Amino acid sequence: MKFAYFTHSLASCWNHGNAHFLRGVLRDLIHRGHEVIAYEPREAWSLGNLLKDHGEAGLDIYRKLYPELSSTTFGADADLGEMVSDADVVIVHEWNDPWLVAAIGELRRQGARFTLLFHDTHHRAVSDPNAIRQFDLGGYDGVLAFGETLAEVYRRWGWGDRVHVWHEAADTRLFHPPAVETEREGLVWIGNWGDNERSAELETFLFRPAQTLGLPLEIYGVRYPEHARETLSRYGVTYRGWLPNAQAPEVFARHLATVHVPRRFYVDMLPGIPTIRVFEALACGIPLISAPWSDSEGLFNPGADFLVARDEGEMVRHLTAVCQDADLRRSLVTNGLAAIHDRHSCAHRAEQLLTILETYGAATPTEMSA
Numbered sequence: 186m187k188f189a190y191f192t193h194s195l196a197s198c199w200n201h202g203n204a205h206f207l208r209g210v211l212r213d214l215i216h217r218g219h220e221v222i223a224y225e226p227r228e229a230w231s232l233g234n235l236l237k238d239h240g241e242a243g244l245d246i247y248r249k250l251y252p253e254l255s256s257t258t259f260g261a262d263a264d265l266g267e268m269v270s271d272a273d274v275v276i277v278h279e280w281n282d283p284w285l286v287a288a289i290g291e292l293r294r295q296g297a298r299f300t301l302l303f304h305d306t307h308h309r310a311v312s313d314p315n316a317i318r319q320f321d322l323g324g325y326d327g328v329l330a331f332g333e334t335l336a337e338v339y340r341r342w343g344w345g346d347r348v349h350v351w352h353e354a355a356d357t358r359l360f361h362p363p364a365v366e367t368e369r370e371g372l373v374w375i376g377n378w379g380d381n382e383r384s385a386e387l388e389t390f391l392f393r394p395a396q397t398l399g400l401p402l403e404i405y406g407v408r409y410p411e412h413a414r415e416t417l418s419r420y421g422v423t424y425r426g427w428l429p430n431a432q433a434p435e436v437f438a439r440h441l442a443t444v445h446v447p448r449r450f451y452v453d454m455l456p457g458i459p460t461i462r463v464f465e466a467l468a469c470g471i472p473l474i475s476a477p478w479s480d481s482e483g484l485f486n487p488g489a490d491f492l493v494a495r496d497e498g499e500m501v502r503h504l505t506a507v508c509q510d511a512d513l514r515r516s517l518v519t520n521g522l523a524a525i526h527d528r529h530s531c532a533h534r535a536e537q538l539l540t541i542l543e544t545y546g547a548a549t550p551t552e553m554s555a
């Protein structure tokens with residue numbers, strides 16, 4: 186089949202977590218023998234910020250480690266009909282302009298023969314529902330939602346069995362343990378500061394526990410305003426700035442453990458949806474300790490795949506145990522890797538997508554060996 190995916194950006198992962206998952210899924214589809222083309226707007230916000238901060242060199246790692254992938258940019262004057270004229274499947278991500286979402290839906294309404302899906306990987310459907318409702322999805326065949334609680338929102342909006350739960354996952358072609366183990370020390374956290382959605386939680390479950398134990402802590406990410414950097418300095422945290430996501434495995438490989446601190450919306454309003462950082466960390470074989478979140482869909486086995494700290498004191502105790510107990514570290518790594526390899530890789534999600542498409546009558550050619 187030929188897939189056309191309209192993303193905010195495939196090239197840039199600057200504050201664009203969906204790029205991580207999308208790269209892995211599209212690459213897997215390519216290795217299965219499908220034709221894939223990615224489209225991204227000419228002036229994507231994420232790519233613009235990456236280039237402003239790092240220039241063209243900021244794209245070097247992506248280009249080196251994802252040689253199969255590329256994207257085509259387009260503007261408001263693009264001939265969308267021509268762009269998707271021979272596509273079997275078109276998927277449009279929610280981080281696109283309403284005019285684009287509507288225009289592609291109109292093509293489908295007018296008789297275009299591709300299967301058209303809308304892909305939602307954000308909390309806006311509950312935190313700012315009007316932002317999603319402005320999208321005209323009338324021409325769409327179905328919705329891909331990255332968690333059951335988000336899918337339920339679309340069901341309430343009338344989508345019924347045309348909404349499909351499609352979780353994110355780890356690209357295990359890239360995210361895996363190091364071939365050769367070297368000395369590990371301290372903690373690492375990879376995440377963006379954003380809009381103060383978890384600033385208090387970061388102090389409670391990361392900054393203070395690390396300071397209490399005297400553990401070195403390195404942080405990678407973007408959108409850290411001056412007051413955030415002052416907070417990091419006050420706690421003795423080393424701030425490293427933006428990290429190309431493709432380099433995360435080598436950063437994880439240098440550290441004893443990492444911590445998951447979900448944004449408030451994913452704790453309070455969209456429980457059961459982990460961020461992609463959970464999948465990627467477990468795939469890299471690094472022990473993970475999480476702040477509270479409800480694994481309501483049973484994606485993992487909390488307590489075995491990773492540890493969960495209900496409060497600051499328990500986070501201190503868990504970090505102490507992980508640092509001091511090599512058997513515990515090995516157990517967490519083994520269980521976490523098994524969870525990813527058994528059910529949470531991008532290959533699993535590509536297979537699930539193909540199964541979903543079969544329900545719409547999309548044909549599946551003989552696959553190439555991966």
